[in-house]
Amino acid sequence: MVDVESPRERGRVDRARYALLSLYLRLIQPSTTPLRRQLLVGLAAYAVLLLVLVAFGINGSSMGLLYSAMFGGRDPGLLRGVPRAIRSDEWLVVAPLTVSQVEEGLPYKSGLFPGGFDTTIVWDLPYREWSVLLRPHMWGFFVLPLDNAYALKWWLPFLTMAAALFVLLCTLWRRPLASFAVAGAFAAAPFFQWWFGSGSFWPPACAIAACAGTILMLRTDRTWHRWVIAAIVSYLVVVAVVALYPPYLIPCLYPAVGFVVGWIVMARSLSWPERLRRMAPLAVGAVVAGIVLAVFLVTRRDTIDAVVSTVYPGQRLSPTGASGSFSWLAMYAGIFGIGLRAADTTGFAANASEGSSFIFFGLYLVPSALWLLWSRWRRGAGFDWAMVGVLASLGLMFAFIYVPGWDAVAHLLLLDRVVMPRIVIGMGVGSILLLGLVVGRLRELSDVRVPVWTTVASVAAVLLTHWVVYRGLVRNAPAVLEASIAWVVLLVVLAVAIGLFSRGRATVPGILVALVALVVAGWVNPIYQGVFDMRETAVGQAIEEVDAENPGSWVAVDGLAATAVLRETGVESYSGVQGWPSQEMWDDLDPDGGDEDAWNRYAHVNWTANPDAPEIVLVTADVVQVKLDSCGPVAQKHIEHVLSQQPIDQPCVDEVESISEGGGTFYIYDVVPAP
Structure with missing residues (x-):
């Protein structure tokens, strides 16, 4: 007997196909929603997500290991995932210290050690003193129960960074779903997940916010908008700096400076006096931020001197060209970052945290970036100085890693204060800024044909980089390769996404890279409810x-x-x-x-x-x-x-x-x- 599809069944199939096609067309078509509404809706989504997580006391701590050490077995507060012993600074150090601060009434000087210690330096702790105004993730400890306050402390810096990137990408692309997806992909990077903490998120948050704020301040004609934006950016800068961790702050600084200066130079529709007038609120904010930081540092001078005078880490400086001090396999691992789940990372990295890096979406698009620069110059439109600035910052960091012999210059640039593996955070920030610029510029082209070779070169960069890493894993770290489940599928999806980015597409590849990022590192931290008290x-x-x-x-x-x-x-x-x-x-x-x-x-x-x-x-x-x-x-x-x-x-x-x-x-x- 021959099966004959009924008209009703054919109608359902046709309607499903039509719905999928309509959805796809809506995703790739430019949004007609005003930018202001796009930004407000997106930020509201982040706010709702934060509210839900805080209300239920959800965090990603590995403190369940303390429960196991005391009682054995699985902590009932652990909802999903596996606690990570390697994150001992989080669950063994900061979590108990945070509880002790609550126990003692949030003192400025803790009495845990004989002689006490200043709680405003080194550790990310809640305390009662004016400078806690510069630590917004701590405010919950003054008004919320411990479980909910800890959830706010955990998520606010993370979501602030993601929100800042959403604003930047949405401003460049006018594609809110794509911006939301790519911001999520960046936030889910292995580096951030294995080094999850406010000190990891505030520096890139302020760097990205400065880039987004520059664009918006130069575009808006409303003075009060510019002052509000400048206040937000300046505040985030202070919040990032008071963490006092140069290995994260300095690498994030240079891509942001390259972007901001380049964007100001490019704003040719405005005269130089007008550009300076519009950026004046940010200059004022920088001065105020500098004064606040100076007061903070002066009032803690004895503590800072004590930290700096230690053998470790106070006297730790990095020479230029010391690439041998960390694994190139780990740095460029890309989707093989999923292999950090391996019990043995020998031959790949000292441990999972030290082996964590980024999937450098933007670096794969360097061919497209170079073509855009050449095409713009050939058309007589001058240089894209923002793109030049970001590429220059990436070049500076590559030089610090691979080129020896310029230590005196690196010292002046403060780069020698960056522990070599940590410089990867600056490369991650530079890479995501480059992605935003390349896709944004490609989307602006209407009468210029984008050559196919740029797509071929970008996809080839993805495949070649991963092939080299694959060969290195076969020889040096087979356990990591074995733990890299479904890596072929992930590589194909990533290559397709980069290919689409190189054609100026945003939403579909944005969703694809978000899925890749979640599979690669979204599992690192557990889902935990409450605090093990x-x-x-x-x-x-x-x-x-x-x-x-x-x-x-x-x-x-x-x-x-x-x-x-x-x-x-x-x-x-x-x-x-x-x-x-x-x-x-x-x-x-x-x-x-x-x-x-x-x-x-x-x-x-x-x-x-x-x-x-x-x-x-x-x-x-x-x-x-x-x-x-x-x-x-x-x-x-x-x-x-x-x-x-x-x-x-x-x-x-x-x-x-x-x-x-x-x-x-x-x-x-x-x-x-x-x-």
């Missing part, structure tokens, strides 16, 4: 009771959970991570300063009861180990309590309490006089 555990409550009855200093012996719970309960402790050494603390532990090279650094200060261990030893670049001798002068004079996850057999400790917690036991001891 160790103060509410049995051992946390026991610590608070013992310290209330007999206040004094603590140490945690072995075990991550023991150190973390001391942090969260807010008791004074000689254990934990120091951003820089407390002089009072190390005067107690090392009175003659003989081990200063070991402890004068950013480091985890861990304690051991092993009698054969050295008194103080540097285990790794950021781990200092101190031996507990309860009968020794240090413990007898300065330590009152010890928390351990194993029994301690020493004559000068007396067990106060043992607490069964999950699958293990915590022991609390008092230090007693030596016999």
Whole structure:
């Protein structure tokens, strides 16, 4: 019998085809919606997304590892995904410190270490002091419960960066869906996901916002619009700078400067006096921002001097041409960034975070960029100085990586303050700015035919780069290649997207690269609800009771959970991570300063009861180990309590309490006089 399609079935198929065709045509047609409405709707979407995430207390922390260390098993707050042990600065350092700040009432100077420390420097912590006005992601801790405040802290910098890029791309392309998709693809880059934190997002956010703000200020005739835009950009600059992390700030600066200066030079429809008049609010904002930053730095001068004078990272400078200090395979991995899920990244990178980079969408379009520059010059329209500026900034960073011998110039440009692998953030920002410019310029062409060779060259750049990386993975990192699931499909989709970008298309390739980015790195951070509050555990409550009855200093012996719970309960402790050494603390532990090279650094200060261990030893670049001798002068004079996850057999400790917690036991001891 022959199956005959009924007229009704044919009608449904035809209607489905018509609907898909109509949708496709709507996607590729220029939007007729006014730019202002496009921007407002897009920003409103980001605001709603932030509101939902904060309302439900959703974050991407890996603090579930602390739950596992204490109780074993899976943390019920973990909704989806896998906590990442490599992100220890987030779940082992910042998360417990944030809880401790809430416990202590958000002090400006924390008393966790003997001598205390300034909470406004190094770590991203909430505190009560005027400069918290420059940390908007912290404001929730003053008005919201801990879970919701932590969610705001987690998402606000991330979504602000994505929103800034959306505004820039929508202004250049007038394609809101494409802009939203590409902003999401950029935010989902492996680098951002493996280094997720406000310090990673504010520098690119302010750089991109400065580019978008320049365009809008030169276009609008309304003075108050320009002042509002300038205020927003200047504020974001201050927010980024007070993080005080040059390895991210400096690389993001140069692409933004190239773009902004180039765009101002190109605004030929305006006279130079008019250009300067329209940009004047930004100049005023820069002056105000500079004054605010100066006050911030001067009022924290002692702390900043202490950080800068450390062995690590204060004295860390990078020479030019030191490309061997990081893996080129990881830097240009592209879609092979998905392989960072491998348990063993040997031959690819030291670890997943150090191996994270970007999918350089814009760099693949350099052939199109060069043709656009030549075509514009040939038509007598002059140079596209914004594109020249961005390409020059990328050239500067490539030179810093690969060309040795100009260290003096690099020092003047502050580039030697950039740890070599971190410069990739500037290349990521430059690449996305170049993508925005290339597609925007191609979309403006109406009477100029775009040559096919630019598309062929751009697609070839995608395929050739990934072929070289593939060969490197086969030889050096087969485990990473094995973990790169569906890489062939991802590569094909990426090549198609780049090909479409090179023809001036925006929406379809934007959606494609967003899908690629989500598959490559969207899985890195888990979806977590709430905060694992160790103060509410049995051992946390026991610590608070013992310290209330007999206040004094603590140490945690072995075990991550023991150190973390001391942090969260807010008791004074000689254990934990120091951003820089407390002089009072190390005067107690090392009175003659003989081990200063070991402890004068950013480091985890861990304690051991092993009698054969050295008194103080540097285990790794950021781990200092101190031996507990309860009968020794240090413990007898300065330590009152010890928390351990194993029994301690020493004559000068007396067990106060043992607490069964999950699958293990915590022991609390008092230090007693030596016999």
